[in-house]
Amino acid sequence: MSTGPLTSSKANMPRSRAKPAIGNEPASKKRKIEHSSSSQRISQTQSRPSFTTVLERLKEETDGKRAAEGGADQWARPATPKLNENKDRIIFQQIDVEDNYEGNVPSLRMFGVTENGNSVLAHVRDFLPYFYIPQPRGFQREDIEPFQDHLNSLISSSSVKKIEIVNRRSLWGYRGESQNPFLKLTISEPRSLPKVRGLFERGECAFRGFFSTAVGEPYPTFESNIAYTLRFMIDTRVVGMNWIEVPAGKYELVSPEKKKSLCQIEIKLRWDAFISHSPDGEWSKIAPLRILSFDIECAGQPGRFPTANEDPVIQIANMVTRQGETQPFIRNVFTLNSCSQIVGSQVLSFDDEQHLLEKWKDFVQEVDPDVVIGYNIANFDFPYLIDRASELGVSKFPYLGRLKGVQTKVKDTHFSSKAYGQRDSKETPLDGRLQLDLLQFMQREHKLRSYTLNSVCAHFLGEQKEDVHHSVITELQNGTPESRRRLAVYCLKDAYLPQRLLDKLMCFVNYTEMARVTGVPFNYLLARGQSIKVLSQLFRKANEEGYVIPALKGEGSDDQYEGATVIEPEKGYYDVPIATLDFSSLYPSIMMAHNLCYTTLLDKDTIARLELVKDIDYIQTPNNDLFATSSKRKGLLPTILEDLIAARKRAKADLKKETDPFKRAVLDGRQLALKISANSVYGFTGATIGKLPCLAISSSVTSYGRQMIERTRTEVESEYSIANGHSHNAKVIYGDTDSVMVRFGPTELDNVMALGAEAAEFVTSKFVKPIKLEFEKVYYPYLLISKKRYAGLYWTKTEKYDKMDSKGIETVRRDNCRLVSTVIETCLKKMLIDRDVQGAQEYVKQTISDLLQNKVDMSQLVITKALAKTEYAGKQAHDELAKRMKKRDAGSAPALGDRVAYVIIKGMKGAAAYENAEDPLYVLENNIPIDTRYYLDNQLSKPLMRIFEPILGEKANSLLTGEHTRTIQIATPTVGGLMKFAVKTVTCLGCKTALRANNSLNKNGAVCKNCRPRMGELYQKQVASASELQIRFSRLWTQCQRCQGSLHQDVLCTSKDCPIFYMRKKSQKDVEDANAVLERFSGDSW
Template sequence: MSPQPSTSKDTSQPKTSPGGPGSKVKTTPQKGKRSKSRSPSPRPPRSLKDTDYIEDTLLEKSGVNGDLKVTYVDSEEMLFDEVLKLISRWDPDILVGFEIQNFSWGYLLQRASHLSINLCALMSRIPEDKRKSSFKAESDEWGADHSSEIHIAGRIILNLWRLMRHEVALNIYTYENIAFHVLHERIPHFSFQTLSSLFNHRTHLYRWRFIQYYLTRVEGNMRIIDQLDLIGRTSEFARVFGIEFYHVLSRGSQYRVESMMLRLAKPMNFIPVSPSVNQRARMKAPECIALTLEPESRFYPDPVIVLDFQSLYPSIMIAHNYCFSTCVGRLDYLKKAYDGPIEFGCTNLRITPSTLDKIKDHVTVSPNGVVFVKKHIRKGIISSMVDEILNTRIMVKKSMKEYKKDKGLQRLLDARQLGLKLIANVTYGYTGANFSGRMPCIEVGDSIVRKARETLERAIQLVEDTPRWGAKVVYGDTDSMFIELKGRSKDEAFVIGQEICDAVTAMNPKPIKLKFEKVYLPCVLQTKKRYVGYSYETPDQKEPVYDAKGIETVRRDSCSAVSKILERTIKILFTSRDVSQVKEYILKQCTKLMQGKVSMQDCIFAKEYRGMKGYKPGACVPALEIAKKLLRNDRRAEPRVGERVPYVIVYGSPGLPLIMLVRQPQELLQDPSLRINATYYITKQILPPLDRLLSLLGVDVFSWYNDMPKVVRVLPQSLMPAEKKKGTISQFFSTVNCPVCDKLTNQTICNNCMQNPQMVCVSLCDRITKWEKVHQTLIQICNTCMGVQDERQPCDSLDCPIMFRRVLAKQDHHKADQLRVTLEKALEF
């Protein structure tokens, strides 16, 4: 459906910002305009002999022509009538908006509520039933951080940015950042003030930019959905799981497992147990946990092979027939079965003595003492379900190889195999969810975990008890092993790793299988679930792949500077094996940060906002402080629950608490007197992860920093606002360095440099030319991105690195003017 901007006269418009991405466009028509619907597509040229003059519409005067179908109305009430006609005509199943609560459809619903129009009920497919259509404008309900607060009967509402949180791992989920990482395009961002000025300009020259801004976002929403195949993949998941489309997005994994499991249980006349909250609370606590060894924390220069059991928990369910329907109970309780029902999960199990006598020779006992019948007596429902899932996934992946040319079929089959993989991996969690589970059974869950632990322990023992391999297990986690091969080459590691896989697979029942995953050469094991290395997946792979788990390079709770410096440090260490090169790089980065030569974008933190009710009274949380500042200026500006709020840490007066140094990135760009707190970033953010890594080599990173000369960046007085020049320490350092040689001096240019005026002239002119050229180049890049030449440069996208470079270049351009004045004075002298 093509977007259809509308215009209206609004006599009761509140003082709020224009609608956000994906919202309808509302404009103010000219006086005397007819209420008429027509397309502003190019018309045949008018001749001078025409007697009837057709006046241009508002958007045609602004140069907005083409395929847009625009409807003009006389009032805002009529505008909503046109919206309802549009919905009635197309009858969409899905309504999409990038931010559905504050902007887009949410903005329309709030305006309709202000005009006493129940738009939710009128948009629904059951207009008479108003109870199923609702919109909560002020309070977050449970689940709003997963889907949407808008509920319209018969239609699906998709809040796109919330869906993106589960699709792509980003630091900030703004439209511009998502568009760059998904569509690989840079899209400018304008403030509401800028958009209002473009639309309400006294001429018609700039209104097209407003229209184009929102049309780009409406079309971009659809392109993002298509690029990620959200509709097709979600539909395929719904078909595989046997649940509704919207429930794939809004419900959890237990709902999916239960849907598939009950379809198998119903033909067998099984009814699921429905335990109450009190019954779940009285159930025994889990007794078994997965095996996670404490690694030998150090640097490994020799090959370390990583072996992983393929779908270990589902394979154990299939191999040993573990299920609700095959579990007889704990071995200790069976002796009491003659006296009546025995304890079983959340409920009781009644089993007769005659039945126990019949099956006593046809049972298996799990390592934690729970009895299960064998397959020939009764095949478990869960084991049957998981077996079918894994076999079906193998067939689907085989079909994907046969139909590589059909892209549409490839996407469908890939979505299907992904859905089967997800459901197989969460089946164990359904049996062991003792706190919030729908039907937990601790006997089944503990048996699966204990058997998996035993399987891994036996594999580790086999590896270390085979002398010809010369291998040592240095780390193990649930279903994987890290095996060090001292003195072996990479090629030998692949051969030995495959032999270990074959031997371990042979000693376990089908379908339990140990797979060869990769070889690390070299690597570092820090602690549990935290390691990094250069990985090789095939023997003929020439260049390694940087692979990290759990460390700061792959985490999002810090700023980009931390992950970039740490990753580069690790690569230097792995490539050169020279600590001196690592030290040189770290000190260089610390110096650049103290001099203010790093991009502010790399210093931005982003933390999730939990809502005003999600924090304790008096909590000092940066995201909460930013939200309070925004609310003081605009009551609609509060971040949504789950939104990642960006902030930076700046310098302040001595003794101020850290929470007082939190600023929005926009504040840092607008106020030249604010500076990034380099001391905080270095000592509290960058050096601690480096120390955790390099301390394994016996290196003290903090001593490197303490011994290095400290650099202080002084802001020129001309760049500071007039009200902040007075009383700042920077005023005492305004002319202490020579602009040519950078030596301390009390003059404009030091005496040594003034002895060679030709060198001074060439050096300063070259620097001025370079700064001006960089500034002009960045302006051209921004103009190309915006699609128009605009000297004001209104784009304020925090996700674009060019904007931060442009701000620094603007400061350099201002300093170039100062150097030009200095040069003229020097030449006069």
């Protein structure tokens, strides 16, 4: 690899401290899911401390002790206290509950950690699964035993352990207050339950004339489709991540030689022998869980992405932190071959890869992490390590969980959800250890243009990281101990950043609180959708109130219901304050106010049978569905919502009083989890492929919502009118789902804010409690473009606006190129903040001119779209490009769920846009021209018209026509097609005449015979141009060095998320071309 700038012998070029390399810079590193669009601004020019400096500071902060480097003497957990099972109770925070299918004895495992940091495994036995069926009329107690024998004979086993008659109410529908008899079937072990349930589902359970159904028709079952683990947690009031207390005398200690796990404390107990503490007050704390963040590096072969069957694992970096602490107490890196020492971190070097993998497995078992985190560890690091160990025959490696002798295996998974889309993934269960892949967390919780580690860190931490291509990694590995040290520092940083993101975004604390609030195991939160969380809460409340839940087949439905109302917007630019009135928690409030629930749903026959009176005993919703009022029966869903909202109020009140930072974080996580849970209940009832869809509830909620928005408009416009003594007639200019925008008339901000607060109280008084309309903000000025598209300055105080806010406009959309969001955001700032519409127009014209003259940097033109389906109905640009990239290099090609980055290039005449989509890096490396006209016509024009038409009317079209839209004509690509047979002709640098043998001394020279007298002048001009280009490149190179933290090392970063990457690549190409032109002068005699 060249380390100096490529300069002509006839031109002196400035040099950086570590010289910029003008050569083939490698493509981006796929392992960190590289996409080209960036969410960050250009790096700061100030020099950042290098990561080696960060490591040194971490060492200093721990007083320079060896412990700071995480030596092997620090790996083990605290010593286990001596326990007497008859005198000592055991209290631990359970982190995972899983079923255990050893033999035919039903049991579960609860893994956890004590307050002192000791790991625990509790074997819970004798909890039997069960489900319910309605008791047929005439079925007597004496029929129970023969019926049990009959069922067991049908499945050739003794799976049905017990049948008893119990009184319960079905969750579905109001049938009066009396309970109905059900048969509770207790099953011997979880795997047999589906067999018994199947008899009823297939209508094969007929017995003495009972349970008969039409051929193929199912006999209804209740609570037969709930997972065994969740059933246990519900019945024992265990919620995700809560504290468990096992009293003395209620457990049996497992002796060391009989332990089935690596946990320090292992016990056996009955399912009803422990106390489950509700996670409130002192029990809201979190144990000092050990969190391992790791990252691996692999040495790939030239031209392709590393594969586990051929390419070695060369480094594994590890950071181990205790939950609640900010600094890792273990920092080390396992390296293949020698590596220079790194201050503040332990370097463990190995001569062969097998030894490295074995020792890392030993490290994991010794440290015994409770939580394992990283970036893309689910789809890359873990599968690669497992596959590589298998390839090398390291039979002792794949035992990374807590259970002895249980092999760690990789499984393919497919996740599909309306909220999160489709995603192919891999899963590597680590028994007893939680996993949190920060990439999956980001894709679930945050809408970003790009999900590379670099882009995410820039967005949330405000800093870049060096991204090194896999081919450069191989070079560093094959170099010296010092070059491997550089790679190790890079690897350590990639292990440290997920931990920093975890702390910054409070991911672990927030997920812990979500598990506690919804009652599901922590591992469900990344692997499952929203429905299971609502279902868990519904089962718990139903259990308390004596309801049983029908097991419905979630087969989906074509039934649709009308969504929320959108009051037609009165488009325009409003240079007066516009008040915004919002309904607080609209859908949960409607469900509580009108008692909408499965348990209150009525039909006309029941109304007639029970002689119910309309508007007293029941209501008819605007959607014509019927529900019992709370005077007859309080609904289960409204009760759950009330509990969630009351708990959130308590958490927010506690948050205000709490001063301890960690306890504040827990409380904040709790109130957020409670808010999300309350808002999820409505969606659960409308999910037609869910476990318990009920369109009568969801459509009634939206119909009430539509009615309320319309009534709000009527009440506001009639009350705040000149006829009622006000100075102006108020006008609702827009309404959407749960908010209305009101132009009261006055231009004074404080006056409008007072009217907004007054109007909110006035309208609230017209609705049933707890429905509440709130005044939150004023937009001034306000640009209303269309439905769900508007922008304005956001005011909550009269002194100064809070921010510039926009909805549905291209500043926040991810499927446009960055140029669109940059231009629209700048225009909005000029129009709304500077009140300079003319300046905005001039800026747009200049930008269009720059675009069409190829003066806009490529980083601004990259488009990203999610590869959300395996097959699309029509051809899509990003999908077609992904297929082409897979043919070039399958290892680095985008996978299902990834965001694909592309630019549109000049194509053959008549070619479709999807044929012209290309990888930005490929475009730069092959000097392919961009189709700038496409970006003007298909990306910029419509967004510009949307924001300028409300202000300029028809004159807005002048932005897209005129002198500034003259285009520089660029030929179609010179790669592929007939162009590969074309011969490039060299032209004179003076008059541009084609150089041939008859008009020049050298047909590959610089000038023709006529321009030879000007040769000196042309040469000096080219030298000046080359010098300017080299200076620009050197500046970009130095900026990248500052970002990586060293002015004395080459830039290896290939982060396609960073705008400077494309600038540097373009500048590099420009310098190469300029130097090539200078070389032409060497062929001419002077």
